[in-house]
Amino acid sequence: MAVFTAVTLDDLHQWIKQFPLGRALALDGISSGIDNSNFFLTTERGEYVLTIFENLRFEQLPFYVQLMRHLAERGIPVPAPVPTASGELVVTLHGKPAIIVSRLSGASQLDPQPVHCAEVGRMLARMHLAGRDFDLHQPNLRGLDWILATAPQVQPYLSDGEAALLRSETAFQSAFAAGSAYAALPRGPVHADLFRNNVMFEGERLSGCFDFYFAGVDTWLFDVAVTVNDWCIDLATGVLDEARVRALLDAYHAARPFTQDEQAAWQPMLRAGALRFWLSRLYDLHLPRAAELLTPHDPTHFERILRERIERAAPALPL
Numbered sequence: 314m315a316v317f318t319a320v321t322l323d324d325l326h327q328w329i330k331q332f333p334l335g336r337a338l339a340l341d342g343i344s345s346g347i348d349n350s351n352f353f354l355t356t357e358r359g360e361y362v363l364t365i366f367e368n369l370r371f372e373q374l375p376f377y378v379q380l381m382r383h384l385a386e387r388g389i390p391v392p393a394p395v396p397t398a399s400g401e402l403v404v405t406l407h408g409k410p411a412i413i414v415s416r417l418s419g420a421s422q423l424d425p426q427p428v429h430c431a432e433v434g435r436m437l438a439r440m441h442l443a444g445r446d447f448d449l450h451q452p453n454l455r456g457l458d459w460i461l462a463t464a465p466q467v468q469p470y471l472s473d474g475e476a477a478l479l480r481s482e483t484a485f486q487s488a489f490a491a492g493s494a495y496a497a498l499p500r501g502p503v504h505a506d507l508f509r510n511n512v513m514f515e516g517e518r519l520s521g522c523f524d525f526y527f528a529g530v531d532t533w534l535f536d537v538a539v540t541v542n543d544w545c546i547d548l549a550t551g552v553l554d555e556a557r558v559r560a561l562l563d564a565y566h567a568a569r570p571f572t573q574d575e576q577a578a579w580q581p582m583l584r585a586g587a588l589r590f591w592l593s594r595l596y597d598l599h600l601p602r603a604a605e606l607l608t609p610h611d612p613t614h615f616e617r618i619l620r621e622r623i624e625r626a627a628p629a630l631p632l
């Protein structure tokens with residue numbers, strides 16, 4: 314059960330009055346999620362989600378919450394934060410930062426077909442374009458700097474084979490990121506964690522995406538690589554399914570055409586996306602935070618994906 318801070322309807326009786334939402338009528342803890350306490354909240358005005366941040370501090374939240382507001386205002390189906398009567402988006406609840414956002418309809422699609430991947434590709438391209446005039450800046454906090462700082466910390470826990478792969482891939486990614494092709498890649502705010510469990514569908518129609526708490530400014534292509542590495546693979550082997558890759562990339566390309574520099578960077582970027590999640594999973598497994606509450610994700614899944622991307626070229630980007 315992923316509700317770490319208990320909240321009752323009684324607790325909300327006074328608290329909710331700062332929002333233009335009427336009275337709180339029902340509150341249900343959401344059992345999935347590993348970082349925050351989430352609740353479905355029904356008020357006199359409709360259906361919302363209340364999130365209490367267990368790890369992020371107030372000063373860390375504006376980039377994520379303002380980005381959601383910015384994208385929602387531009388028609389991207391993401392949770393829209395509800396401001397208080399005095400315009401605050403983040404307020405205190407039980408001593409922790411909290412927000413109320415609109416509730417998205419639909420459910421996760423954990424067995425995606427090409428039709429779903431096309432929806433994800435189209436939405437991702439629209440999201441990138443809509444983020445162009447977002448004026449807050451925060452780097453991707455799980456980018457190369459983080460990788461270079463974190464890899465040495467997990468090295469002592471690794472087998473010889475894992476350690477060699479981690480060393481060679483961080484060296485490869487450092488060289489790739491230092492090159493002129495990389496510098497020319499278009500960039501902007503990216504979601505950076507657009508996995509199957511962060512997107513909602515109603516049938517074959519994408520109805521929303523959420524969990525912006527790894528968002529940051531990075532290359533758009535990194536976001537595409539992270540997304541393809543989750544949506545378009547056979548989960549048991551990490552092998553890419555060509556039909557799903559094509560569907561996602563073609564739909565993205567139709568909304569925001571890939572550049573020639575992106576063509577050149579595609580294969581290394583898929584490896585960068587795999588390395589990022591392999592390393593965060595290794596870190597969570599071997600160096601869990603004191604406040605870590607649930608079982609960490611399996612790092613070997615992303616080690617397999619990384620080895621697979623190194624050994625076999627993925628379908629090229631459409632031109």
Ligand SMILES: Nc1ncnc2c1ncn2[C@@H]1O[C@H](COP(=O)(O)OP(=O)(O)OP(=O)(O)O)[C@@H](O)[C@H]1O
Binds near residue numbers: 526
């Ligand atoms: N705006 C929303 N509308 C509808 N459902 C939502 C919304 N936000 C969150 N949820 C539901 O709450 C669940 C947990 O949310 P979320 O993934 O953001 O939590 P988390 O603690 O950050 O989890 P994780 O770190 O595992 O991704 C989601 O799987 C989804 O079912």
Ligand SMILES: N[C@@H](CCO)C(=O)O
Binds near residue numbers: 506593
């Ligand atoms: N998507 C991440 C979890 C953090 O949201 C992973 O699979 O490792």
